[in-house]
Amino acid sequence: MNGIERIHIKSSWQDAYTEIGKNCEPTANALYPGIFSDIGMPLVNDAVGIIECTKEEAVSRYDWKEGIDTILHFANGTKATMQEKFLTYHISTMTFETEKGSGEPGAWFYCTAQYYFIGYAKQYKQGNHDFQDWMLIDLPGLHRIDAVSALNWQHNRNVRMNRRAKFQYLYFDDVPASCIVARYHGPTAGTPQQHYWDTILQAGPPPRLT
Numbered sequence: 001m002n003g004i005e006r007i008h009i010k011s012s013w014q015d016a017y018t019e020i021g022k023n024c025e026p027t028a029n030a031l032y033p034g035i036f037s038d039i040g041m042p043l044v045n046d047a048v049g050i051i052e053c054t055k056e057e058a059v060s061r062y063d064w065k066e067g068i069d070t071i072l073h074f075a076n077g078t079k080a081t082m083q084e085k086f087l088t089y090h091i092s093t094m095t096f097e098t099e100k101g102s103g104e105p106g107a108w109f110y111c112t113a114q115y116y117f118i119g120y121a122k123q124y125k126q127g128n129h130d131f132q133d134w135m136l137i138d139l140p141g142l143h144r145i146d147a148v149s150a151l152n153w154q155h156n157r158n159v160r161m162n163r164r165a166k167f168q169y170l171y172f173d174d175v176p177a178s179c180i181v182a183r184y185h186g187p188t189a190g191t192p193q194q195h196y197w198d199t200i201l202q203a204g205p206p207p208r209l210t
Contacts, residue, residue: 001044001045001073002044002045002047002048002049002073003032003033003043003044003045003046003047003048003072003073003074004029004032004043004046004047004048004049004070004071004072004073005048005049005050005051005070005071005072005073006025006048006049006050006051006069006070007051007053007062007068007069007070007071008050008051008052008053009052009053009054009055010052010053010054011055020086020087020088020121020124021084021086023124023129024086024119024121024124024129024131025086026129027086027119027121027129027130027131028084028086028117028119028131029048031119031131031134032072033046035136035181035182036072036074038182039181039182041074041076042074042075043072043073043074043075044073044074044075062081065110066081066110066111066112066113067083067107067110067111067112067113068081068082068083068111068112068113069082069083069084069113070082070083070084072115080114080115081112081113081114081115082113082114082115082116082117083107083111083113083115083116083117083139084116084117084118084119085116085117085118085119086118086119086120086121086131087118087119087120087121088120088121088122088124088125089120089122090122091171092120092133092135092171092172093154093169093170093171093172094116094118094135094137094169094170094171094172094175095118095167095168095169096108096167096168096169097165097166097167098155098166098167098168099165099166100165101164101165106165106166106167108168111139113139114138114139114140115136115137115138115139115181116136116137116139116142117134117135117136117137118134118135119131119133119134120132120133120134131184132185133172133184133185134183134184135172135175135180135182135183135184136180136181136182136183137175137179137180137181138179138180138181141176141178141179142175142176142179145176145178145179149176151170151174151176152170152171152174153168153169153170154168154169154170154171155167155168155169156168156169
């Protein structure tokens with residue numbers, strides 16, 4: 001059994017975003033064992049497995065219909081699902097697609113992942129695929145808080161590369177602390193990321209409705 005299982009859907013679609021995803025996967029793979037160990041949920045091992053499938057194959061529903069990119073297997077025998085986003089923008093935000101270019105609901109509405117990881121490779125154009133800023137959140141926790149609170153959402157539309165999707169985002173500092181599982185701010189150049197957790201926060205109980 002692999003500690004990290006990735007779901008790759010076979011597709012001829014290629015653009016800058018898919019290229020960034022492919023190049024930054026090894027960075028994320030190297031980070032996850034340390035992140036989950038530090039919050040008391042070590043992976044069963046550091047191995048990475050790839051499940052390749054087509055949209056027509058049953059396993060592909062995880063990525064295509066449920067928004068799940070990765071399945072994590074923990075040392076205590078449990079497992080969890082995660083969606084990932086790897087970006088290169090200079091401002092760090094927790095970003096969710098709300099409407100696809102086709103007009104259908106985006107991943108904010110259909111994603112069933114338990115964790116959501118977003119990493120910023122801000123030196124990507126210089127050939128550095130490491131993340132200078134990243135955040136791991138409890139996604140159901142964020143949905144719960146959003147249902148009862150007025151979060152500082154910003155809204156925009158992606159008009160690049162014919163994607164035309166709508167999305168909403170929170171600046172990292174606006175993400176509710178109780179949803180943050182782990183957060184990292186970039187180190188000095190050349191410092192191993194695994195050894196520099198900026199904050200590790202256990203998600204608190206969901207807010208009570210009054």
